[in-house]
Amino acid sequence: MKFQKLRYLLLASLLLTLTGCWDRQEINDVAFVMGTAIDKSDKQYRATLQIALPGQLGGAGSKGGGGGTSGGKSYLMQSAEGKTLREINNRQQKANSRELNFAHRRVILVGEDMARSGIEPIIDILGRIPENRLSALMIVTRGEAKKVMETDIPLEKFPSESIRELALTSMKEPRSLKHVVNIMIADGVDLALPYAIVEKSDAKLIKMEGLAVFKNNKLRGFLKSDQATGALLAMGEANQPELVVPPPAGEEEIAVQIQEYKLDVKPIVNGDKITMKMSIEGRGVVVENESNYDIDSEKNVQALEKKLNQKIKDDILKAMDRLQNEYKADVVGFGKIIYNEQPGEWKKIQNRWGEIYPEVEVEVKADIHIENLGAVITPLGRKESHLIND
Known part of the structure; x- marks a missing residue:
C-alpha cells in the first residue's frame, strides 16, 4: 500500500513536466x-x-x-x-x-x-x-x-x-x-x-x-593606425598585430606579425610621482619582405629585431602621449593596476587620479624575437648580388 501511494505521487509529479509548450511562439x-x-x-x-x-x-x-x-x-x-x-x-x-x-x-x-x-x-x-x-x-x-x-x-x-x-x-x-x-x-x-x-x-x-x-563614458576621440596598435599593445589586447618597419639597411619595408606576446606592467608609486614600467615579450614572424635587406643571417635578424622593438616602443609611447595629454583617458587601466598591486597607495590618490594620470611617466621595454622568416628567406625576385647586409 505504501509503495502504491509512492507510485501515484511520482506519477502525479510527472504531470508538472508534461504541461506542453504553453508559452510557445510560432x-x-x-x-x-x-x-x-x-x-x-x-x-x-x-x-x-x-x-x-x-x-x-x-x-x-x-x-x-x-x-x-x-x-x-x-x-x-x-x-x-x-x-x-x-x-x-x-x-x-x-x-x-x-x-x-x-x-x-x-x-x-x-x-x-x-x-x-x-x-x-x-x-x-x-x-x-x-x-x-x-x-x-x-x-x-x-x-x-x-x-x-x-x-x-x-x-x-x-x-x-x-x-x-x-x-x-x-x-x-x-x-x-x-x-x-x-x-x-x-x-x-x-x-x-x-x-x-x-x-x-x-x-x-x-x-x-x-x-x-x-x-x-563619453567619447573623447579616436586612435587609428600605429597609435591604435600601440594602445592595444599597452592594453594587452592587440590580436596578432602586423607592424611595418624599415630595414636596418637598404630600401622599402619589412612586415612582421607578432603572433604571441606577454605584457607585464609594474607601478612604481612614490607619492604623486608614479612610473609605470611596461614590458612586452613575445615572438614574431616575417610575413613580407619587400626590401633588399638580407635576413639570411642571425646578425641581420637581430638588427631587424632591434628595429621592430624600437617601433613597438615608439608606437606605445605616442599612443600614451595622446591618451594622457589630449584625451586624459586611462584606457590601459593604470589606476586599476595600482589598485590591484598597491591598494593602500591607490586609496591615497584615488580622488585625484584625474589630475595625476597625465603626469604618470611610462617606460616601455620591448623584447620580441623573430622566430620564423617564412617559407623563403631571401626576398623573392631579387638577385643575391643585390641584397644588402647591415
Whole structure:
C-alpha cells in the first residue's frame, strides 16, 4: 500500500513536466532582430533595427519561413525616434505584424554623436531586459550608426554579422555589452571600443579603423593606425598585430606579425610621482619582405629585431602621449593596476587620479624575437648580388 501511494505521487509529479509548450511562439509570428544602430537625433534617440526576413535565408528566390519575399535583401531596416529606447522599441513593435525578438541580436552600433553625448542612458535597457544578450558586441561608428548598419555587404546576408566578425578579430577580448558595463562601473580604467567606418572609395566595404576613446563614458576621440596598435599593445589586447618597419639597411619595408606576446606592467608609486614600467615579450614572424635587406643571417635578424622593438616602443609611447595629454583617458587601466598591486597607495590618490594620470611617466621595454622568416628567406625576385647586409 505504501509503495502504491509512492507510485501515484511520482506519477502525479510527472504531470508538472508534461504541461506542453504553453508559452510557445510560432516562427511565423516572430521578427528576429540581428542588430541595432543607435544615433542621437536632436534631443531624442533614433534606433534602427536590422530585422531578418525569413523568406530570404535560403538564398535568392527561396520561399519559406512564413513570410518575406523571393529575391532581394535578406533583411529589413526599420528606424524610429523617441525620448528613450524603450519608447522607440514600443513604437517599432506597433509598426510590426510580428513580435520583435532581440535574443539573436549580436551587434549594437553606437553613432559618433550618440557616443559623444554619453552612453550611460542607453546601457540600462540593453542589460535590464533578460531577452537581450550581454554577449552582444558594442561598436562605435564614425558618423551615423544607421549608415554603417545599412551598408549592403555582398559576402554576408546581414551587415551586422559582417561587422561582428570584424570586431571579433580587432581585439583579443571583443567588447561585449557585459565587458562594457564592467569597465564603466570600475575605478581606475576608462572605456575603449573598436570603431567602424564605411570606406569612401567603396560604399560596400566596412572596416574597423581603430579605437574609440572614452572619458567618463563619453567619447573623447579616436586612435587609428600605429597609435591604435600601440594602445592595444599597452592594453594587452592587440590580436596578432602586423607592424611595418624599415630595414636596418637598404630600401622599402619589412612586415612582421607578432603572433604571441606577454605584457607585464609594474607601478612604481612614490607619492604623486608614479612610473609605470611596461614590458612586452613575445615572438614574431616575417610575413613580407619587400626590401633588399638580407635576413639570411642571425646578425641581420637581430638588427631587424632591434628595429621592430624600437617601433613597438615608439608606437606605445605616442599612443600614451595622446591618451594622457589630449584625451586624459586611462584606457590601459593604470589606476586599476595600482589598485590591484598597491591598494593602500591607490586609496591615497584615488580622488585625484584625474589630475595625476597625465603626469604618470611610462617606460616601455620591448623584447620580441623573430622566430620564423617564412617559407623563403631571401626576398623573392631579387638577385643575391643585390641584397644588402647591415
